[in-house]
Amino acid sequence: MSTVHGNLSGLKPDQLHRLGKTYRRRVSAHEVLSAELAAYLTGLSHEIKRQIGVLISRGGVVEDVFVGDERGVVIPDLSRYRLGRTALRGVRMVHTHLRNEALNQDDLTDLALLRFDLIAALGVDAGGRPGTMYLAHVLPPNPDNRVYEVWAPTSFHALDLHLSTFLHSLDEEFSRLRSNHHVNQDADRAILISVSEKHRVVQEESVTELRELAASDGIVVLDTVIQRLQTVHPKYLLGQGKLKDVVISALHRGADFLIFDQNLTPGQTKAISEITEMKVIDRTQLILDIFSRRAHSREGKLQVELAQLRYTLPRLADRSTALSRLTGGIGGRGPGETKLELDRRRIRDRIALLERQQKTLVKQRHQQRALRTRHNYPVVALVGYTNAGKSTLLNALTHNHCETSNQVFTTLDTASRRLRLLTGKEVVLTDTVGFIQKLPKGLMGAFQTTLDELNDADLLLHVCDLSSPTLDDQLRVVSSVLSELSLTHIPRLLVLNKSDRVDSTQRDTLAYRLSGIAISALNTASLPPLLEAIDNHLQTCAVDALALQNT
Structure with missing residues (x-):
């Protein structure tokens, strides 16, 4: 016999047995509640002086039985009845009201939150028989923003509702409105x-x-x-x-x-x-x-997985559906402690493995940087707020075809390309992941190998979006991140990208105020002043380095 949930303390064995027998009852798919089951519930509820609730599937099967007190019931775990892409849960909730009272605000809140097919309160009359029936159901989106509709009270025996037809029409209305409002149904x-x-x-x-x-x-x-x-x-x-x-x-x-x-x-x-x-x-x-x-490269995927696992580990004890998007089900509800500890150990082991692999990548990057040093190629690194146009600028300067889009975080994997300056001098131009406000520290840590590329840069090109309404805030965020990475000692050149999106007066005013070079990465004619500035900065850096060696 299936389990009866809720407030069972003090009930007699015979009463518990009769509650359990509720699971054997069947209800037609066309009716909210059969007359037989209604009389059974009200009589038993009247006897034990407690509300009794049942969850009934669309097929008429009693799925759950639960007992409350004289004022209300506590609905059991509904994880078996997932909503998924449907608007309704596929079960209706019917419970008794000992004083024949109407649905209260708690009932209606449960209906709206839990998305029952409908909620019903069955009044118990003085003789323990079915009294008044109170019904409510959720509404599809509507101009009045009404969430649910409460039906007029009616005697249980006078209730006239063909339930399966009603629910079918309700489902169709939800589906129709959803398809009208959302072009991509899978999004x-x-x-x-x-x-x-x-x-x-x-x-x-x-x-x-x-x-x-x-x-x-x-x-x-x-x-x-x-x-x-x-x-x-x-x-x-x-x-x-x-x-x-x-x-x-x-x-x-x-x-x-x-x-x-x-x-x-x-x-x-x-x-x-x-x-x-x-x-x-x-x-x-x-x-x-x-x-x-x-993330497409092996290194990028490794760094992302490491960041995800570091984020997940402290949250594993408080697992919930919130983690399922990142962990592919690790965050499901209700596991035992043994499974929880097993998950923790597996995550710790995986983190340790990824950290060892990361150290290997660090060594490889050091070797690559040493090779560049032997060839005496200066390194110019692109830094800046996400979606400022760094990758577009890299493509424009080096005639390459790295992926670009008008979206945040298009670039995660470091890209290095050779750039020939106007004087014929060659440098290595490196594109890195963009910054953003509230950038998680754990994410910065996981991307340390990528950001380490900046340590060997001879010049940082700080690319910003001149047309952004939050330009000053973005400049502040980038400066703050560079400070956290201890990169403030590296010379920096401010590049005011997307200047074609502002008028010439605003462009010149901002370029003067910020001491930057205004360009448009989409207009190659605007790039020679930037190339000249890069060359001048590198020459100045070389002179300063030589003077430092001679002191």
């Missing part, structure tokens, strides 16, 4: 959330960047939620009540993800995931997912 859909004590303008700029990250990862953004709070909730960020409202709205709009602009602690991820089965990720996880898609 993930997300709600972006920012919760911070910072000014709203600052949050909006950060969320705009988060939207670009999501687009780069192939995610369709349905909506954004920005909350400025005096104090961020330590567990849920924006408070449990508001979080439930956001989750209900996200589910109503067909979202698969909640993406937080703030990096979540393991405890916060766990707490939020206990409220919703939607995937919950933060900015770091989104960046990691982009990196995992974009």
Whole structure:
């Protein structure tokens, strides 16, 4: 006999046995509840003075039986009934109300959060017989933004509803609206959330960047939620009540993800995931997912996997659906402690192996750099904010065809090409991964071998997007990262790219204020002044180095 869940303390063996026999009952697919099962539940509920709930599949099978107290029930784990791509869960929830009362707000919140086919409260009359029937169901997206509809109360025996036909039409309406609103049905859909004590303008700029990250990862953004709070909730960020409202709205709009602009602690991820089965990720996880898609070289893939595992390990004890996107199922709910420890050990072993492989790559890079030194090739490294146009500039200067796109983090793998200056002098031009605000420190650590290339550079070309509305912030972020990498001693030349996107007055003003060279990587006619500046800087560096040797 299947297990009865919930508040069973104090019940007699005979009562427990009769509760268990509820699983044997069958309901027609065309009715919410059979008259036989309704009388059985109300009579037993009246006897034990507790609410009784059942989950019934569309095929009419009683899937779960659970007992509450006189005021409510606690719904058991629903992991068996995954939502997937469907709007409804495929089971209906029916429970008794001892005082024949209507559905309350908790019932309706459960309906909206858990996406039952419908929720029903069956009133118990004074004699323990079925009384009034109260029904509600979720609504497809609509102009009024109504999440659910509550039906008018009716006597159980007077209820006239052909359930299978009703649910079929509801499914079709959900599917029709989803196909109308989303061109790519296979794309993930997300709600972006920012919760911070910072000014709203600052949050909006950060969320705009988060939207670009999501687009780069192939995610369709349905909506954004920005909350400025005096104090961020330590567990849920924006408070449990508001979080439930956001989750209900996200589910109503067909979202698969909640993406937080703030990096979540393991405890916060766990707490939020206990409220919703939607995937919950933060900015770091989104960046990691982009990196995992974009890394092509063996070294790039190694560095991304290392960063992912370092991120996952401390969160393994608080496993949830939030990790499934990165770990391919390691983050599933409900494993035993033995399995958990096994996963931890495997991840630690894998990290150790990757770190050994990384050390080997470091040695190989040292050998390559030594070879360049023997050939006396100066190294010029491109650095800058992501999507500033570094790879496009590399292609324009060296007549190459490295991958470019108008998306963040197109380049993850280091690319080095030979560049001939106007004087005929040859240098090595190196492209590196772009920087971004709130760049995870673990990610910087994993990409240390790539960033080590910058240590041997004779000149850094700091490429920025002159047309960006957050130009000053991006310049600050890049300078901060270079400082963290202890690269401030290397000469730097500021390259103001995408100057074709601003008017000439703004271009000249910014070039003067920032002491940079305005170019457009798409217009080769604008590049000679940059080549000349590179040559002059390298000559100055060579003179300074010679003077230093003679002192």
